[in-house]
Amino acid sequence: MEFGFGAADEEFRAEARAWLRERLEGAGAFVGVVGRGGPGSEHVGAEERRAWERELGRGGWIGLGWDSDAYGNRRATLTQQVVWAEEYARARAPGRYGHIGENLLAPTLLAYGSQEQRDEFLPAIARGEALWCQGYSEPGAGSDLAGLRTVAVREGDTYRVTGQKVWTSLAQEADWCFVLARTEGAAGSVAGGRGHAGISFLLVPMDQPGRVEVRPIRQLTGTSEFNEVFFDGAVARASHVVGGAGNGWRVAMGLLGFERGVSTLVQQIGFAEELAGVVREAVDSGAVDDPVLRERLVRQWAELRVMRWNALRTLGGSGASSGVGSPSVAKLLWGGWHQRLGELAMAVRGVGGAVGPLDWSEDAPYELDALQRLFLFTRADTIYGGSDEIQRNIIAERVLGLPREAR
Numbered sequence: 001m002e003f004g005f006g007a008a009d010e011e012f013r014a015e016a017r018a019w020l021r022e023r024l025e026g027a028g029a030f031v032g033v034v035g036r037g038g039p040g041s042e043h044v045g046a047e048e049r050r051a052w053e054r055e056l057g058r059g060g061w062i063g064l065g066w067d068s069d070a071y072g073n074r075r076a077t078l079t080q081q082v083v084w085a086e087e088y089a090r091a092r093a094p095g096r097y098g099h100i101g102e103n104l105l106a107p108t109l110l111a112y113g114s115q116e117q118r119d120e121f122l123p124a125i126a127r128g129e130a131l132w133c134q135g136y137s138e139p140g141a142g143s144d145l146a147g148l149r150t151v152a153v154r155e156g157d158t159y160r161v162t163g164q165k166v167w168t169s170l171a172q173e174a175d176w177c178f179v180l181a182r183t184e185g186a187a188g189s190v191a192g193g194r195g196h197a198g199i200s201f202l203l204v205p206m207d208q209p210g211r212v213e214v215r216p217i218r219q220l221t222g223t224s225e226f227n228e229v230f231f232d233g234a235v236a237r238a239s240h241v242v243g244g245a246g247n248g249w250r251v252a253m254g255l256l257g258f259e260r261g262v263s264t265l266v267q268q269i270g271f272a273e274e275l276a277g278v279v280r281e282a283v284d285s286g287a288v289d290d291p292v293l294r295e296r297l298v299r300q301w302a303e304l305r306v307m308r309w310n311a312l313r314t315l316g317g318s319g320a321s322s323g324v325g326s327p328s329v330a331k332l333l334w335g336g337w338h339q340r341l342g343e344l345a346m347a348v349r350g351v352g353g354a355v356g357p358l359d360w361s362e363d364a365p366y367e368l369d370a371l372q373r374l375f376l377f378t379r380a381d382t383i384y385g386g387s388d389e390i391q392r393n394i395i396a397e398r399v400l401g402l403p404r405e406a407r
Contacts, residue, residue: 004079005079005083006079008077008080009077009079009080009083012076012080012083012084013083013086013087016061016083016084016087016088017087017091019059019061020087020088020091020093021091023055024091024092024093029055030048030051030052030055030094032045032048033045033048033049033052033094034091034092034093034094035092035094036049036094036095037049037094037095037096037097038095038270039221039225039373039374039377039378041095041223041373042095042170042223042224042225043223043224043225045094046097046173048094049094049095049097050097050131050173052093052094052097052128053096053097053098053128053129053131054127054128054129055128056098056128057072057126057127057128057129058127058128060072060073060074061074061084062098062102062125062126062127062128063102063106063122063125063126064076064080064081064084065078065081065103065107066106066107066110066122067107067110068110071118071122071123071125071126072123072126072127073126078315082265082312082315085265085266086265086266086269088266089266089269089270089273090269092273097131097170097173098125098128098131098132100131100132100133100134100169100170100174101125101130101131101132101176102125103258104132104134104178104255104258105121105125105132105178105255106121106122106125107255107258108178108201108242108251108254108255108258109121109122109242110122111254112201112242112243112250112251112254113242113243116239117203117239117240117242121176130175130176131170131173131174131175131176132174132175132176132177132178133168133169133170133171133173133174133176133177133206133227133229134168134169134177134178135150135165135168135177135178135179135180135204135229136148136165136180136252137165137166137167137168138150138163138164138165138166139164139166142166142167142387145180145252146195146196146199146249148163148180148181148182148199149163149182150162150163150164150165150179150180150181150182150231151163151181151182151183152179152181152182152183152200152202152236153183154183154238154245156238157237157238157239158235158236158237158238159181159183159200159202159235159236159237159238159241160233160234160235161179161181161202161231161233161234161235161236162231162232162233162234163181163230163231164228164229164230164231165177165179165228165229165231166217166226166227166228166229167217167226167227167384168214168227168228168229169225169226169227170225170227171206171214171227171229172214172216172224172227174206175205175206175207176203176204176205176206177203177204177206177212177229178201178202178203178204178242178255179201179202179203179204179231179236180199180200180201180202180248180252181199181200181202181248182198182199182200183198183199183200183241183245183246183248196249197246197249198246199246199248199249199252200241200244200245200246200247200248201241201242201243201247201248201251201252202236202240202241202242202248203236203237203240203241203242204231204234204235204236204240205235205236208234208235210232211231211232211233211234211235212229212230212231212232212234213229213230213232214227214228214229215227215228215229215230219376219377219380220376220377220379221368221373221376221377222368256327257327264311264314264330264334265308265311265312265315267334268304268307268308268311268334271304271334271337271338271341272304274341274374275297275300275301275304275341277370277371278297278300278341278344278345278348278371279297281345281348281349281371282294282297282348285348285349285350287347287348287349287350293344293347293348296344296347297344300337300340300341300344303333303337304337306333307330307333307334307337310329310330310333311330314326314330328386328391328392328394328395329391329395331385331386331388331391332388332391332392332395334381335381335382335385335388336381336382336388338378338381339378339379339381339382341374341378342374342375342376342377342379342381343375343378345371345374345375346371346372346375348371349371353371353372353375393405
């Protein structure tokens with residue numbers, strides 16, 4: 001495996017680092033949201049973080065990995081994309097509101113969308129002006145996405161979308177949602193059917209009072225990153241069906257392939273900072289003197305290094321992990337690792353990890369600290385984004401060629 005950084009990459013790194021430092025340090029305009037917006041603090045600084053997306057757009061830092069630079073973004077090599085991801089995480093830049101549009105929808109439009117759709121939607125994403133959410137999971141169709149029941153009925157040059165989506169990240173901030181819904185598609189299925197056939201991939205505006213309702217879901221951390229979204233005859237233009245009516249399953253699966261690319265490395269750098277925080281806590285409290293805890297800390301560090309090498313190998317296109325199933329391997333690795341880190345944080349903290357501030361009162365309500373938020377949020381890591389059970393089935397059936405699970 002060869003994945004090195006050359007002179008041009010280091011020049012790019014210096015430019016990125018200087019740009020981030022100017023805005024996030026000292027008298028920078030966005031100092032107030034440094035390190036905010038991660039798990040458990042998704043609600044912090046919404047207005048400033050929307051402004052941050054626009055600032056990224058003005059700098060050309062949105063869309064580095066797109067196949068085209070025709071939309072106001074700058075292009076970057078794969079190694080430069082990794083450099084940007086590393087510097088962004090190390091600068092503790094705000095959690096991204098625009099991730100779903102930039103890293104999920106945009107590559108999907110470039111691969112499956114029409115030129116008209118690209119010209120309409122990509123410039124606003126590149127400017128940091130349009131925020132997107134993903135309408136996939138439903139109350140009865142999460143891991144079994146083919147069981148979705150949301151329907152879209154054609155009326156002239158529009159569709160009427162009716163149904164419910166759940167676990168919709170940042171829907172309360174989104175301007176648009178890309179929605180999987182059943183239509184009378186090319187495969188001849190009727191709306192309300194089951195299976196992969198007849199599903200379409202629609203781009204739906206969220207600002208439709210009375211037709212689109214967002215209800216936040218309160219999480220263990222007390223925040224509400226996830227939401228329920230109800231569509232009651234919401235309008236989507238027929239020209240906003242990506243990949244053609246009835247072809248949504250193919251488009252949706254293509255999108256999932258884009259979900260775990262360079263952004264995986266950003267995630268891992270964030271993981272490294274969280275691990276460093278747990279290590280500091282262990283040293284400061286003396287918990288590191290416990291040989292069992294010390295061994296667990298070392299194991300977490302070693303496993304994180306393995307995840308990085310696996311991610312770089314996947315991005316570099318070498319080895320078995322670059323083929324079918326590599327997203328599932330990555331999800332299994334990081335989901336379990338992050339959950340174990342949360343558990344380790346509480347083990348390091350000891351019994352004190354379960355209690356709040358000593359000065360707690362009704363006037364100073366209980367507030368989770370960073371390690372407590374880490375533990376509570378990571379309980380969901382092996383479920384959301386595709387449960388561990390589903391990922392193992394994918395690897396078993398599609399990679400190892402084992403018999404399919406009995407239905």
